[in-house]
Structure formats: structure tokens, C-alpha cells
Amino acid sequence: MNPLLFNPALIMPHSLVLNLIPQSPIYPEFLTGRHYHALFLTLISSVDRTLGDYLHQSNAEKAFTLSPLQVQRNHKNHQHKHHSLQFCHQRPIPAGTPCWWRISLLDDNLFSKLTPLWLNLNPNHPWHLGSADLYITSIFGTPQSTQPWANACTYAQLYEQASDRDRTLHFTFATPVAFRQGGYDTILPTRECFFNSLLTRWNKYSGIEFTNTPIESIYPSFCNIHTEVVSNYDSKFIGSIGEISYRILGDVEPIAIKQINALADFALYAGVGRKTTMGMGMTRRLSITNSRSSNIQSHE
Numbered sequence: 001m002n003p004l005l006f007n008p009a010l011i012m013p014h015s016l017v018l019n020l021i022p023q024s025p026i027y028p029e030f031l032t033g034r035h036y037h038a039l040f041l042t043l044i045s046s047v048d049r050t051l052g053d054y055l056h057q058s059n060a061e062k063a064f065t066l067s068p069l070q071v072q073r074n075h076k077n078h079q080h081k082h083h084s085l086q087f088c089h090q091r092p093i094p095a096g097t098p099c100w101w102r103i104s105l106l107d108d109n110l111f112s113k114l115t116p117l118w119l120n121l122n123p124n125h126p127w128h129l130g131s132a133d134l135y136i137t138s139i140f141g142t143p144q145s146t147q148p149w150a151n152a153c154t155y156a157q158l159y160e161q162a163s164d165r166d167r168t169l170h171f172t173f174a175t176p177v178a179f180r181q182g183g184y185d186t187i188l189p190t191r192e193c194f195f196n197s198l199l200t201r202w203n204k205y206s207g208i209e210f211t212n213t214p215i216e217s218i219y220p221s222f223c224n225i226h227t228e229v230v231s232n233y234d235s236k237f238i239g240s241i242g243e244i245s246y247r248i249l250g251d252v253e254p255i256a257i258k259q260i261n262a263l264a265d266f267a268l269y270a271g272v273g274r275k276t277t278m279g280m281g282m283t284r285r286l287s288i289t290n291s292r293s294s295n296i297q298s299h300e
Contacts, residue, residue, distance in 0.1 A: 012108040013269035017140040030130025031089040033278025065276040067102035083172035155206035162262035164254035176239025
């Protein structure tokens with residue numbers, strides 16, 4: 001039986017940022033999606049072995065996403081001019097280097113299963129990433145001024161707070177994004193690939209089903225993306241990284257605009273496309289002032 005019983009009354013997505021310090025160097029061969037995935041399952045199994053075994057064996061879409069491990073940047077010198085994250089490591093991360101790691105949970109039941117881990121966090125308990133020991137020093141679960149990837153919000157709030165007038169949607173692909181289409185991968189974030197990815201996950205986890213969302217009314221209006229190749233998978237993973245904007249055009253009902261805006265805000269938690277449980281597809285919405293497309297659009 002699936003341990004993640006569907007309970008719409010409890011569902012709330014979480015975007016958690018774990019702050020970590022390695023006690024020994026982390027070598028590049030362990031800084032891969034497969035190893036991040038294994039570390040997450042180890043965290044789960046430490047508080048619920050049955051759930052850990054279930055997630056390990058299940059081939060169904062998982063109710064979580066993971067980021068690659070990030071070296072903490074000096075925010076005084078780094079003003080988020082570029083929103084991409086480090087998804088490949090060519091050199092070891094030295095011992096004692098402050099790092100962070102994002103985990104998003106799309107099912108509140110999964111979060112509650114992990115509550116004992118958050119409440120009883122022992123900063124002196126080592127977790128293993130390859131040959132390295134890591135200490136979890138703190139966890140951000142609410143918005144931080146220097147950490148845009150931490151947040152929490154109920155699905156009802158995501159929907160209630162979504163604009164029913166905003167027709168312009170800006171996104172950053174922080175790690176490579178690719179979509180499955182007809183049995184093959186495509187790197188192009190077409191409106192169908194991008195928004196159907198979000199819609200599928202929203203309808204599966206939110207308890208607030210969207211029907212007849214007019215994805216055909218969404219058009220790309222700006223893109224500054226390029227392809228990247230990630231070679232630490234069984235076969236090379238090729239995806240898009242950068243920024244893209246979409247616009248809702250035509251005679252579209254306010255409720256439909258609201259649904260599309262809710263999906264756009266949901267991207268922070270859900271990611272888009274393939275291998276989101278291994279660090280790929282990390283996506284979040286940008287405000288127009290933080291988007292590189294703002295200069296183009298302000299002159300239209």
C-alpha cells in the first residue's frame with residue numbers, strides 16, 4: 001500500500017533549503033543526481049524505513065524534487081544577476097565549505113512523515129554523500145532575503161493569491177530542463193511541454209483540479225536559453241538553461257488567467273520536465289524587474 005495517503009485537507013508544498021558543512025572533501029563523482037537521490041532516501045529511511053523503501057522501489061512520479069549541491073555564495077558580491085545554479089562540479093568541494101541543498105515536497109503528508117527529522121535535527125550527526133560526511137547545520141523552510149529557493153504555502157493560498165489579470169509570466173531555468181515527448185527527449189520549452197508538466201503535477205497533488213486550462217492561449221514572448229550537457233547520468237542528459245517569458249493572449253477568462261498564474265507560482269516547488277528528483281528542471285518565476293526580458297518588454 002502506498003504510505004502517502006491522499007488527504008486534500010493536509011496538502012501543502014514545501015521548498016526546504018538545508019544548510020550543510022562537509023567534514024571531508026566531496027569529490028565530483030559523488031556530486032551527481034544519483035547520489036543526491038540516495039542521500040534523500042537515507043534521510044527518509046532514518047525516520048521511516050517503510051517509506052524510504054517504498055520511494056526507492058516505486059517507479060511512479062515522486063512527490064519531491066532535489067537540487068544539486070550548491071556552494072554558498074557571498075551575497076554581498078553576488079546580486080542574483082544570473083539565476084542559474086551549479087549543476088556540474090569539476091573539482092572537489094573542500095572540507096568546511098558552507099553548502100546548501102534544496103528539497104521540495106509536493107505532498108504535505110510526506111513533509112509530516114519527515115517532521116521528526118526536522119524537529120530532532122542533530123548538527124553533529126553525520127550524513128554521507130559518497131565518501132564525505134556532511135553535517136546539517138540548519139534548515140530554511142520560509143522565505144529568506146538571501147535565499148529565493150526557500151518557501152512554503154498551501155495549495156489553496158497559491159491559488160487564492162494568484163493574479164487573475166497578469167498576462168506576462170517570466171521564468172528562470174536554474175538547472176537544465178528537458179521534456180519527454182513521444183518517447184524521446186526535447187529541450188524546447190514549448191507551451192504544451194512546459195505548462196502541461198506543471199498542470200499534471202498540480203492536479204495530482206493539490207486537491208484543486210484545474211480543467212480546461214487554455215494552454216493554447218499562452219505564447220513565448222522572450223527567451224535567452226542555451227543547451228547544457230550533463231554527463232553524470234547513464235546516458236548524457238541535455239537540457240535548456242536560462243530565462244524564458246510567456247504571454248497570455250486573446251480573450252481569456254479571468255479564472256483561466258488565475259489558473260495559469262497559479263501554475264507559474266507553483267513552478268518553484270514542482271520544477272518542470274524530467275529528472276527533477278535528481279537535480280534537473282529547477283524552475284522558478286521571476287518578477288519583471290529581475291528578468292532580463294524586462295528591458296525588451298519595457299520598450300514595446
